[in-house]
Structure formats: C-alpha cells, structure tokens
Amino acid sequence: MSTESACDFLAPPGRARKPRHRGLTVASDKAKSIADAHSYIETVGDIIDHVKMPDHVGIMWRYSPDWIRQKNAVYAAAGIDTLPGGIPYEVAAVQGKVPIFMQRIAELGFTGVEVSGDSIDLGAADRIAAIRCGTAAGLKVFTELGKKFPEKPLDPVEAIEMARHDLEAGAYLVVVEKSDVELVIANKSDTLHRLAEGIGHDKLIIECGPGANRFEIAKWLIAEFGSDVNLENIDIEDAYLIEAMRYGLNRAVDYNYFHAYQDKQLPPFAGG
Numbered sequence: 535m536s537t538e539s540a541c542d543f544l545a546p547p548g549r550a551r552k553p554r555h556r557g558l559t560v561a562s563d564k565a566k567s568i569a570d571a572h573s574y575i576e577t578v579g580d581i582i583d584h585v586k587m588p589d590h591v592g593i594m595w596r597y598s599p600d601w602i603r604q605k606n607a608v609y610a611a612a613g614i615d616t617l618p619g620g621i622p623y624e625v626a627a628v629q630g631k632v633p634i635f636m637q638r639i640a641e642l643g644f645t646g647v648e649v650s651g652d653s654i655d656l657g658a659a660d661r662i663a664a665i666r667c668g669t670a671a672g673l674k675v676f677t678e679l680g681k682k683f684p685e686k687p688l689d690p691v692e693a694i695e696m697a698r699h700d701l702e703a704g705a706y707l708v709v710v711e712k713s714d715v716e717l718v719i720a721n722k723s724d725t726l727h728r729l730a731e732g733i734g735h736d737k738l739i740i741e742c743g744p745g746a747n748r749f750e751i752a753k754w755l756i757a758e759f760g761s762d763v764n765l766e767n768i769d770i771e772d773a774y775l776i777e778a779m780r781y782g783l784n785r786a787v788d789y790n791y792f793h794a795y796q797d798k799q800l801p802p803f804a805g806g
C-alpha cells in the first residue's frame with residue numbers, strides 16, 4: 535500500500551509506523567483463503583504487524599504443507615509475521631513431540647510460534663525448554679499467561695516472575711489470555727498494570743478477542759494503556775475498526791478524538 539495519504543493535508547494523531555515495538559496489532563486469520571490473504575493485505579496490511587492462524591485442526595491435519603507455505607509467503611512478502619495459535623503446540627506437548635513440532639512450524643514458513651499452557655498443565659522447566667527449542671528453530675516465541683477457564687485471577691507477582699523467566703529464556707512477547715483479562719476488568723484489579731510495569735509495555739501483548747465483548751475489552755485497554763497498547767486476537771476483518779479506535783475515531787470509543795475540541799471555537803473556514 536502506498537505511503538501517500540489521500541488527505542495528506544489533515545494531521546493524524548500520533549501513531550508509530552511499522553516496523554514498531556509498541557501498538558502492535560496481531561490479527562487472526564480464521565481459515566481464510568490465500569485469495570482472502572491478498573485482499574486483506576491490500577486493505578489492512580499496513581496496520582497489521584503479525585497474523586495468527588487459529589485454525590488449529592487445519593494447521594495440523596487438513597491443509598497441505600505447500601498450501602501453508604504459500605499462505606505464509608503471501609504475508610511475508612507484505613512484511614507481516616505469522617504464527618499458529620497455541621493449541622497445536624499444546625497438542626505437540628501432550629504427545630511429547632515439541633522439538634519436531636518447532637522444526638516443522640519453521641519449515642512451513644511461520645516466523646513465530648506460541649508456547650502456552652492455557653489448556654494443559656505446563657511445568658516451568660518444560661516451558662523454558664520449549665521457548666529455547668522455538669528460538670533455536672529461528673522462531674519468535676510468544677508465551678502466554680493465564681488459562682482459558684481460570685479458577686482464580688492471575689497473581690501479579692507470580693505472573694511477573696514467569697514472564698521474566700520467559701523473556702530471559704528468549705521469548706519475544708508475553709501474551710495475557712483473554713479470560714484473565716476479563717477477570718481483571720470484572721474485579722477492577724491492577725494486575726495488568728503491574729505486569730506492564732514489571733516487564734515493560736513493549737514486551738506485553740493483551741488479548742481482546744475473540745467474542746462479542748472484544749470491542750469493549752479493546753476500549754478498556756486503550757483507555758487504560760493508551761493507543762499504543764499491544765493487542766492480540768483481533769479478527770482480521772476487524773483490524774481497521776481497532777485501528778480507528780486507537781485514533782479515537784470510532785463509535786466504540788465515543789469518537790473521543792473530538793473531546794479535546796469541545797467548547798472550543800473552530801478555526802475560520804478557509805474557503806477558496
């Protein structure tokens with residue numbers, strides 16, 4: 535996509551350009567075709583940093599290696615990194631096949647991988663070993679904190695310690711599971727703020743989807759952490775809406791871009 539703006543005379547709000555380390559958008563490609571991938575690159579490729587493919591069964595058993603490589607190549611040509619969802623890693627973990635899984639993910643053209651334990655009991659030693667195995671395969675390793683069905687909220691002290699160990703082992707980013715984000719919001723806790731302060735805003739990425747409440751969660755996260763919060767699990771067709779929310783130019787955030795102009799006189803009309 536061209537860097538020339540259609541309305542280059544209008545000053546946009548501050549927003550880091552790609553490649554960036556803050557304000558990352560990780561979009562979910564849910565069983566999209568290769569033709570779909572080309573279409574999304576045309577319209578939102580400039581605002582997506584990573585594409586996550588959460589079609590777990592498809593990645594593991596339904597699609598051919600060549601098809602997956604072709605799709606990853608399409609995203610790579612647009613400067614977009616790719617990774618599968620965390621469930622394939624967890625399947626490999628329970629089957630005792632993590633090393634070959636990491637090699638295969640790299641061979642398929644993915645640039646990243648997720649090491650998670652949100653559906654299994656992943657011991658600390660196995661977690662660190664998996665991170666190192668992924669980085670040895672040349673992959674950017676995303677690790678995840680939390681559970682899909684948490685029995686209690688994340689303990690911020692334990693979470694910070696785990697995240698630091700992950701990063702020391704070579705993890706690229708630490709992800710917070712959406713279910714735990716929902717608990718933070720419901721309980722009005724400061725867990726995410728403490729995590730961000732404990733490991734750094736640029737190393738923390740927070741899931742706002744999937745689900746019907748994804749925009750409400752994104753609104754809360756942008757309000758709490760600013761427009762450059764790192765967000766994950768955004769449906770690729772929603773990427774433009776999340777970007778508009780970051781700018782304050784969407785109904786979901788009450789068009790708060792204009793709040794700064796309330797009760798102020800508009801500049802004189804410059805007609806011609």
